[in-house]
Amino acid sequence: MARLTRAQQQERTRAAVLDAAGREFAEHGYAGAKIDRIAERAEMTRGAVYSNFPTKRALYLAVLVGLVERSTGAGETAGTPRTTGAPGAPGRTPRPSPASVAGSLGSFARAWLERLPLSGDSPADGHLRLRSLTGVLDDEPSRTALAQVARLEALLLALALESHPPRNARRVRLAELALTLLNGSAGLAETAPGFGDPFDVVRACGHLAGIDLADAWNPPHLPYVSPARPCDDPWIPTAGVSDRITGRRADLGDDGVIAVLGAGRLAAAEEAVRGALPDDRVTVVAVTGDPAEIGRLVRLRIDDLTACLRRVFAADAWPSLRVVLDDHAQAAAALGLPGVGDATEAAVRVRDGRIVARAEGRGAAHAVATAGAPDVTRSGGSGA
Template identity: 55%
Template sequence: MVRLTRVQQQARTRAAVLDAAVEEFAEHGYADAKVDRIAARADLTRGAVYSNFTSKRSLYMAVLLDHTSPHASPLPATATSGRLEAGAAAEAFARTWLERLPLAGDSAAAGRLRSRSVTGVFDDRSGRAVLAAITRLESLMLGLALEACPPVAGRRVRLAELILTLLHGADHLAGTAPGFGDPFDVTQACGHLARTTLHDEWDPPHLPFVRDAEPRDDPWHPADGVADDGVLVILGSARLGAAEEAVRAAGGERVTVAVVSGDPAETGALVRLRITEFTACLRRAFPPVAAAPLHIELDDGPALAAAAGAAITDDTETAVRIRDGRIVARASGRGAGHAVAVAP
């Protein structure tokens, strides 16, 4: 008889709960799913479920992260060489993004699971704040990729916001009115949007009033050696929209955004799900030359925060400049990334 270690038994229990939860969420959806039914499907007790997952929401996020994956398809031929024109790049991105939408034959619950929808899951005030912050970061990521595409233009974040508004609208309609609209039309519309000329200036009114960064001369010893010289911004999951302040002020210098969360199983998992999938879509749609000087660090965010002496909460906003293995400037609070990026 083979005896399982405690770790092996925990892993087996967790896997059984996740398998049962996939069935429950696909059949009933998030709102109507019951933890008691999930436990019964897995032949476990309710306590066994909660010993692995602190809430139904954390369990749902674990399902989305562990039991679903983006549908792969090869890059368009034009995306593997040279620089894509902005409209063509936007169309390639839209095609990749729309692949995850539910099929016409999916039930409503199964469709939401397929599209990794979090509609109605984070409907509290703090959850909505995190969703807004994530979408602002996604707009920045797409905008920077479009800015690297010809024709040469200035800021394209507002265009990215319009494209994401259209794509999220298509996502919503796919779940509420299956069969409505043509994804090819949506793709072409995204291309047209990317070719639109918008007045888009970067001039936040609060930045002139941000306190200067504090000069420092401290050793930099992150646990695993990540984060090279440059600007490191530690942002909580509700403050991700502040990433652009550092990027614009850095003027092309490398900026690393380390993401932290006060609740890794819920808001932290939400950030990981959205940003991981979004990054995959960008990589499949844009050629490597479109890579922006922005690196999002999800795995080692807490370790980098600890090395920089930053708090780990949803509202964290701390930045340091690293040079030759030392911290030479530091700032905390609103505008920290900007202050460090412009520091002498």
């Protein structure tokens, strides 16, 4: 029998820890789970668990990320095959996009509500199905990151909804309202099991399309943002990075805007999208100073939302915004940003394989996106 390499042994150890942790969290919930019991289940030492996952929270988030990855292919939760729990649950095969905004919101709600616990679930197992973060995010950085990634989730849903006519209608506020309703339903399912009817929630989400929200957008800081700096820097894109939306390799050498956003600044993606030229390729490179916890939180939320989008919308209606998770800051370093963290906001404009504009600090994504026309970039104007 061939001897396992060090990397293979590490991967086997991580898999065993994750499997044991999944069973522990499903039985005892996050608060009641014990690292000692997880180590015992995995037939390892406590130190072996911590050598792979520095905290219980990091381990719990890793379990949830794995749950989402498995459920996109086999409808599994906590390692156990399950049937879907929401009404009219869509299948896994590609399908045409619904014909209207209302139809898309209803279909998205059905896909999203599959996470609701089944009648036979224990409370702890139901929490896993819900991707529950109750009692998990107990500090300001993690709560800030959750609020920011929720804004990015709404932007992604909005861009998919904007595939319906009229194409010039922004639907970010509509997407935020729909996600507020769905997250509220999940919260009630966790704290008051059995309350409410998922069919009613689905119908209500469809009816949201008829509300005139105006989608006004005028952040007060934008008039004070400094223009992007024109430059002419070489650009060697980082190879092997993937877009979390499509799952395909992302070519960061494409013309357009690249915004490097820390987990505490992800809402600035909307500034880049709204300010960009119609033909611009906009890419968000998400970075963090805490890949084990904050990085996994961002991955969990984006992958979970993207799985729902893929099941509702045809590929040509998926959000055009690319999202790259840069846990090790490789892409950021290639752009000349070696020191990044959760408060990072920086952006560049790429044209013909060169970096032609840069900006850092609050409003950087907007500054670079609006510095789109060649004459504006050369003169250093904001283009606003």
